[in-house]
Amino acid sequence: MKRQNRRDFLKLSALSAGFLGLAPGKLYAHESIEEKLNNLTASPKRQGESVMGLRVDPIEQVRIGIIGVGNRGYGHVKTLNALAPKAKIVAICDIRESRVTRALDLLQSLNNKKPKIATYSGSKDAWKEMVKRDDLDLVVIITPAPEHAHMAVYSMQQGKHVASEVPISFTLEDSWKLVDTAEATQKHCMMLENVCYGEEELWMLNMVENGVFGTLTHAEAGYLHNLLHKLFISSSDPEKRGYYNQWRLRLHANINANLYPTHGLGPVANYMKIGRGDKFDHLVSMSSLEASLHEYSPDSPPENAYYDRKNFARGDMNSAFIKTVKGRLITLKHDVVSPRPYSRINALTGTKACHEGYPSRLSLYKEDNGHQWLNEVKLKEMKEKYEHPIWKKMKSEAEQNGGHGGMDYILFYRLIDNLNKGLPLDMEVYDGVNWSVIVPLTKMSVELGSVPVKFPDFLRGKWKDERELRFFKNV
Numbered sequence: 001m002k003r004q005n006r007r008d009f010l011k012l013s014a015l016s017a018g019f020l021g022l023a024p025g026k027l028y029a030h031e032s033i034e035e036k037l038n039n040l041t042a043s044p045k046r047q048g049e050s051v052m053g054l055r056v057d058p059i060e061q062v063r064i065g066i067i068g069v070g071n072r073g074y075g076h077v078k079t080l081n082a083l084a085p086k087a088k089i090v091a092i093c094d095i096r097e098s099r100v101t102r103a104l105d106l107l108q109s110l111n112n113k114k115p116k117i118a119t120y121s122g123s124k125d126a127w128k129e130m131v132k133r134d135d136l137d138l139v140v141i142i143t144p145a146p147e148h149a150h151m152a153v154y155s156m157q158q159g160k161h162v163a164s165e166v167p168i169s170f171t172l173e174d175s176w177k178l179v180d181t182a183e184a185t186q187k188h189c190m191m192l193e194n195v196c197y198g199e200e201e202l203w204m205l206n207m208v209e210n211g212v213f214g215t216l217t218h219a220e221a222g223y224l225h226n227l228l229h230k231l232f233i234s235s236s237d238p239e240k241r242g243y244y245n246q247w248r249l250r251l252h253a254n255i256n257a258n259l260y261p262t263h264g265l266g267p268v269a270n271y272m273k274i275g276r277g278d279k280f281d282h283l284v285s286m287s288s289l290e291a292s293l294h295e296y297s298p299d300s301p302p303e304n305a306y307y308d309r310k311n312f313a314r315g316d317m318n319s320a321f322i323k324t325v326k327g328r329l330i331t332l333k334h335d336v337v338s339p340r341p342y343s344r345i346n347a348l349t350g351t352k353a354c355h356e357g358y359p360s361r362l363s364l365y366k367e368d369n370g371h372q373w374l375n376e377v378k379l380k381e382m383k384e385k386y387e388h389p390i391w392k393k394m395k396s397e398a399e400q401n402g403g404h405g406g407m408d409y410i411l412f413y414r415l416i417d418n419l420n421k422g423l424p425l426d427m428e429v430y431d432g433v434n435w436s437v438i439v440p441l442t443k444m445s446v447e448l449g450s451v452p453v454k455f456p457d458f459l460r461g462k463w464k465d466e467r468e469l470r471f472f473k474n475v
């Protein structure tokens, strides 16, 4: 047993040395690895004022510039167009002109007139010219995920509010840059975590707020979505709607981590009021072996950049255990290459109730001590009783205008409505980075043999303040 421990320790030290940039050939004590890890996640000096609950002057009509109108951006053009005159798309940029043209065609067909919109394309920095315009209030970023943080930082520096797709950041350094820039510029920087507005998720949040779950102890969440074939589609074939330059597969080739954590985790963070009285403390993470991508790779066309490739970094399944300061446990999974039905799991356990998603099931302590899921009639009663007020008010409008069952419309409706009224947004820069930082933290833990890694304190101690969630305000 002793020998085993020593061998593990040597391996850990070697891995750590490479990962943490320590001099090779030298052994390091556990304390020095721990110290390095803690230094990596320590808070840098603040550069501005906190943006918790940030209010800015009301913006009667929010003038929008969009960067990236690929698969997701095309849908956002439709959703934002439906919010006129509260919002107005002023400019669109995509590195590919064909995508800009497609977005303009969509607007023409939706509005039955030629859109008057400034367009930018043709180079990887064309978006900067758009962001410099002085007639924009909000920049909406829908480019490949590793581009979000630097585009958001530059946009805030140019005096614009920002809404970015998920995850908003891929590294610790970029996460801090987002926080520091938002604080220095006093701009909104919201990650577009649409799942926080899902009908089921807001129903659960309403039940949590009304004490139905009792004391929360555990949640399970994830992103389980079979994208195996889609990942390989080359974007040279525009009709097949692959990802630009295969950016998503590129990540799997290079990074062994949870690469898409926020859809499952965002709602759970809201249930547990992370950043509003509790905080993610540390995580440990583990990845399975990699198999699906390299087994499928020889079946992709020979001209594909990833044809017959063996060395994908990402294991098929990444799991993480996250512990909060108050002692709650979250199990988070990410698998987009296995033949399984879609699920974000959405399981929540408290002392008085338990929920599991896919399909939605609820058990209550007061009903048979929770031994059975509620029957259809009782579940329906609970769904009606705790339906979130925003869904009560906007269900048909949302289903008519928004993707993913309407959650995308409610997300943008809330963002624009709060900006129109000069109210704080439902989600702050701190939420976006807290949920996205899972990417670099799981990477660190996996590379170091599943060691515990501390979360940075993006709120610099202010997470201790019990604050209300904004999701119930101004509805």
Ligand SMILES: NC(=O)c1ccc[n+]([C@@H]2O[C@H](COP(=O)([O-])OP(=O)(O)OC[C@H]3O[C@@H](n4cnc5c(N)ncnc54)[C@H](O)[C@@H]3O)[C@@H](O)[C@H]2O)c1
Binding pocket: 067, 068, 069, 070, 071, 072, 073, 093, 094, 095, 096, 099, 123, 124, 125, 126, 127, 142, 143, 144, 145, 147, 165, 166, 167, 192, 193, 194, 242, 243, 244, 245, 247
């Ligand atoms: N919230 C959700 O439910 C959801 C769903 C799908 C995707 N997403 C996120 O949306 C983002 C976009 O995903 P997608 O599926 O649309 O990918 P995509 O590859 O289809 O679209 C990205 C677009 O960005 C453009 N682009 C790339 N570099 C650019 C640059 N330098 N300047 C301007 N344009 C540039 C590409 O040409 C492409 O049209 C990703 O971050 C993804 O994680 C979120």
